[in-house]
Amino acid sequence: MLPAIRRLSAGFKPRRSELVSRKGNGVRAMSAAASPPAAFDGEMAVLYQRLFDQHLHKNGPWAMMLKEVKAALPSGTGTVLDLACGPGEPGAMVAKALPGAHVTLSDYSGDMVEKARARVAGLGNATVVQADAFNMTGMPSDHFDVVTCCYGE
Numbered sequence: 001m002l003p004a005i006r007r008l009s010a011g012f013k014p015r016r017s018e019l020v021s022r023k024g025n026g027v028r029a030m031s032a033a034a035s036p037p038a039a040f041d042g043e044m045a046v047l048y049q050r051l052f053d054q055h056l057h058k059n060g061p062w063a064m065m066l067k068e069v070k071a072a073l074p075s076g077t078g079t080v081l082d083l084a085c086g087p088g089e090p091g092a093m094v095a096k097a098l099p100g101a102h103v104t105l106s107d108y109s110g111d112m113v114e115k116a117r118a119r120v121a122g123l124g125n126a127t128v129v130q131a132d133a134f135n136m137t138g139m140p141s142d143h144f145d146v147v148t149c150c151y152g153e
Helices: 043-054 063-074 093-097 110-120
Strands: 021-023 026-028 076-082 101-107 128-129 146-149
Touching: 026 146, 063 093, 063 146, 076 093, 093 101, 093 110, 093 128, 101 110
Parallel strands: 076 101, 076 146, 101 128
Antiparallel strands: 021 026
C-alpha cells in the first residue's frame, strides 16, 4: 500500500481526494502529536537522495504514487501537495506527468528543500517550500486537491 496522509491539522482539508494507506484494519494517518524535528541534513540528505533515486523504476513507489494521483485528478489538472518530499520525489514525477496540475513540494529539512528545488528546476508547475508537516498553519485550507506523503512520519 502507498503511504499517504489523511488529516494534517485542524482547519486543513484537501478538496477532492485524500490518499490513505490501510494497514490491517486501520488507516495510517499523520498525528498532530509533538515529535522531535527530523535530522535529514548533510550526509543523511545524500544517502536519502540515493534511496530516492533507486525508487524511480517502473514498479517502484513513485510510479505507484503517480498512478494514484492521476486517478484522483482524471482531468490532469488540480493542486497537489507532496509532504516530506525529501529530494523531490514523487512530486517532480507528478509535475512532469501532469503539466496542467500545480505541485507544491514541502520538506522540513533545508538540505532536502535544496535537492528538491534542483530536481524540479525548469518545471513551471512545481514549487518547493520549507515547511513542517506537523504545523500546517502556513498552508491554505481547502486549497489542495490531493495530498501525498511517502516517508514522512
